[in-house]
Amino acid sequence: MSYEFTLRISQRIRKSPFFDATIRWGASEFTVYNHMMMPFCYESYEADYWKLVSNVTLWDVACERQIEITGPDALQLAEYMTPRDVSKCKIGQCQYALITAEDGGIINDPVLLRLGEQHFWFSLADSDALLYAKGIAQGLGLDVTIKEPDVSPLAIQGPNNLPLMEALFGDWIKQLGFFRFRETELDGIPLIVARSGWSKQGGFELYLRDGMYGDQLWEKIMEVGKPYDLAPASPNPIERIEGGLLSYGSDMTIENNPFELHLSKYCHLDKKADFIGREALLRIKAEGAKRYLVGLEIQGEEFPACENHWPVYRQNLPCGMVTSAIHSPRLKKNIALSVLSAEYAFLGSKLEVDTPVGKMNAKVTSIPFS
Amino acid sequence: MSYEFTLRISQRIRKSPFFDATIRWGASEFTVYNHMMMPFCYESYEADYWKLVSNVTLWDVACERQIEITGPDALQLAEYMTPRDVSKCKIGQCQYALITAEDGGIINDPVLLRLGEQHFWFSLADSDALLYAKGIAQGLGLDVTIKEPDVSPLAIQGPNNLPLMEALFGDWIKQLGFFRFRETELDGIPLIVARSGWSKQGGFELYLRDGMYGDQLWEKIMEVGKPYDLAPASPNPIERIEGGLLSYGSDMTIENNPFELHLSKYCHLDKKADFIGREALLRIKAEGAKRYLVGLEIQGEEFPACENHWPVYRQNLPCGMVTSAIHSPRLKKNIALSVLSAEYAFLGSKLEVDTPVGKMNAKVTSIPFS
Numbered sequence: 001m002s003y004e005f006t007l008r009i010s011q012r013i014r015k016s017p018f019f020d021a022t023i024r025w026g027a028s029e030f031t032v033y034n035h036m037m038m039p040f041c042y043e044s045y046e047a048d049y050w051k052l053v054s055n056v057t058l059w060d061v062a063c064e065r066q067i068e069i070t071g072p073d074a075l076q077l078a079e080y081m082t083p084r085d086v087s088k089c090k091i092g093q094c095q096y097a098l099i100t101a102e103d104g105g106i107i108n109d110p111v112l113l114r115l116g117e118q119h120f121w122f123s124l125a126d127s128d129a130l131l132y133a134k135g136i137a138q139g140l141g142l143d144v145t146i147k148e149p150d151v152s153p154l155a156i157q158g159p160n161n162l163p164l165m166e167a168l169f170g171d172w173i174k175q176l177g178f179f180r181f182r183e184t185e186l187d188g189i190p191l192i193v194a195r196s197g198w199s200k201q202g203g204f205e206l207y208l209r210d211g212m213y214g215d216q217l218w219e220k221i222m223e224v225g226k227p228y229d230l231a232p233a234s235p236n237p238i239e240r241i242e243g244g245l246l247s248y249g250s251d252m253t254i255e256n257n258p259f260e261l262h263l264s265k266y267c268h269l270d271k272k273a274d275f276i277g278r279e280a281l282l283r284i285k286a287e288g289a290k291r292y293l294v295g296l297e298i299q300g301e302e303f304p305a306c307e308n309h310w311p312v313y314r315q316n317l318p319c320g321m322v323t324s325a326i327h328s329p330r331l332k333k334n335i336a337l338s339v340l341s342a343e344y345a346f347l348g349s350k351l352e353v354d355t356p357v358g359k360m361n362a363k364v365t366s367i368p369f370s
Numbered sequence: 371m372s373y374e375f376t377l378r379i380s381q382r383i384r385k386s387p388f389f390d391a392t393i394r395w396g397a398s399e400f401t402v403y404n405h406m407m408m409p410f411c412y413e414s415y416e417a418d419y420w421k422l423v424s425n426v427t428l429w430d431v432a433c434e435r436q437i438e439i440t441g442p443d444a445l446q447l448a449e450y451m452t453p454r455d456v457s458k459c460k461i462g463q464c465q466y467a468l469i470t471a472e473d474g475g476i477i478n479d480p481v482l483l484r485l486g487e488q489h490f491w492f493s494l495a496d497s498d499a500l501l502y503a504k505g506i507a508q509g510l511g512l513d514v515t516i517k518e519p520d521v522s523p524l525a526i527q528g529p530n531n532l533p534l535m536e537a538l539f540g541d542w543i544k545q546l547g548f549f550r551f552r553e554t555e556l557d558g559i560p561l562i563v564a565r566s567g568w569s570k571q572g573g574f575e576l577y578l579r580d581g582m583y584g585d586q587l588w589e590k591i592m593e594v595g596k597p598y599d600l601a602p603a604s605p606n607p608i609e610r611i612e613g614g615l616l617s618y619g620s621d622m623t624i625e626n627n628p629f630e631l632h633l634s635k636y637c638h639l640d641k642k643a644d645f646i647g648r649e650a651l652l653r654i655k656a657e658g659a660k661r662y663l664v665g666l667e668i669q670g671e672e673f674p675a676c677e678n679h680w681p682v683y684r685q686n687l688p689c690g691m692v693t694s695a696i697h698s699p700r701l702k703k704n705i706a707l708s709v710l711s712a713e714y715a716f717l718g719s720k721l722e723v724d725t726p727v728g729k730m731n732a733k734v735t736s737i738p739f740s
Contacts, residue, residue: 006377006398006399006400007376007377007399007400007401007402008399008400008401008410009677010401010607010617010620010676010677011619011620011676011677011678011679011693011694012401012403012496012617012618012619012620013401013402013619015678029376029377029378030378031377031378031380031382031383032377032383032402033382035497035619040378041378101504101508102504102508107501107504126382126405127498127501128498128499128501129501131477131497131498131499131502131505132501132502132504132505133505134471134472134477134502134505135502135503135504135505135506135507135508135509136505136506136508136509137505137509138471138472138505138506138509139505139507139508139509139510139511140509141509237380247380247382249381249382249383249405250380250381250382276508305380306380306381307379307380307381308381308385309381324381
């Protein structure tokens, strides 16, 4: 399906500090994420994919907005928002920290950065979780300051990320562990550099701490990246589905709990600190989830990126939904993420999917796809 | 400025129950609002404008998502979220009820509908205020259920709305007062019909209570509307700026308080019930706001709809921002909404605006524009 319409650009949908640069460098498709324009394609999904998986790419992910929490009760609030044990997070460390509701539903799946004993950033997926933090703090009467700071991440992702990162920051970058970060600068531009990013190719995220320098930072990186064939790109729907990375709003919503999505390893239900959703999550753990996320291979012709939730059937009985789907040019298969009734969510399970090009046979496979 | 790129459609950005219908009826431009596609133009802003101000139009505003609050503490939570005196809101009545933060900043500017003693809908502008409600309820330990129900509004707006509304619903519709609503149905399709809407032309909003009927409802209304020359349209940037209607995210953000925006008449700071932001708002009231929203007439050639916040100067000193701007074909003027330092926010105040086509002279005028 393709539609003929344009996207209205307005002040309501913010431009990132890198917007002008991404236009100059050929961004051809955008999405809206956290009230901000986010480039989602340059050449084509497939061309961008090969650049990402075979070399190194630069992404504007400024739309990963931060909730900054400071003040005497900052740790208490951070703990209260997530089943993750934040007390274990050292200064300079990141944690993948689901934010949960009272019924165990997922409100956001951010990366948490601990900048100080009482200083945190939640680097957000696509929902205004800052309002959740504000509501909780208000209800509990906590002594915290909660704001969205002027912080805009870039990502450098791809197997050949290290030589470029070394050229940019020097030798110490090799020693930075996965999900560790360091406060630093580049030509005087204030940054936090973390070893993280929304791909399975490895790389770093550079949190720009002053939007004024957006253009300068982008161009500096592209310049230093020239000898490394650095290409502008973005989170890639082929690569992330192949790798089983979940997209908040598509594969994961407030209707899903961590057990359904195999994310319970990030939930420390017996952690000391109080948090929202403990009771519900303990109950779900005891009872087992009613549905599970699985990988699907779908038969038939190559199909375009999935725009809707496609119904899934088992012998004509509805049993779930496809939440993301795409053709993998590397695997030469149609691959999908799907949330299915627990009884059909086993490896090899045979199903039918109602796609825009007709009902197709499918079977459950392991994730990541291979 | 015009850019050449497309909008990625994905499951993360929801389609309204009226999406297919709006495409069939020629929607040519969309925006993203509350994680949903919203048609924003059919023929052109100007052509759509004339249809709206001279006759009657049908809008897909399903992106006005609802927070539904029920349970023994529903009234307490609704009161706590807004400086508006909700106890004064009768069942069947709407209130324009700003949701405020602890510092008086505006989190959303919804219309509140009271469906029962302990049953409320906040019909939202563009922010996930549901998460704020959930956070507060959790922090205070309130006994409420908070969810986004399957409710999708349409709007019928324009000076000739009544004959069409009578043809659809019968004689009683004429008696429905402004900001009053009634639960009803059309061909068995469950609706709430309210006399409200985001234009100054008069009309109604039809809250569809089951998304399955989106297409059927749209086509039914267009069919009955044929003799009345009913046209598909949308919230119109020319009409709403002329009328001084503020758009959340553009003219009003969490950085603005109600006093700056002349919305204090909707704030009952001495209301009995507890609410967030009372202290801050009382302080701002006592001290006076530091800046104010004004109307501007901007000299020079007709310019396109404003995409960025344009800086405003008084004799070369920065003194504020244009938050929305457009050319009015009826007034034959460039008109704008702007937030200015209090000392320059007086009628007739002479300023300069940094537009994409150069620095232009401007002067403060009254709102609505005339």
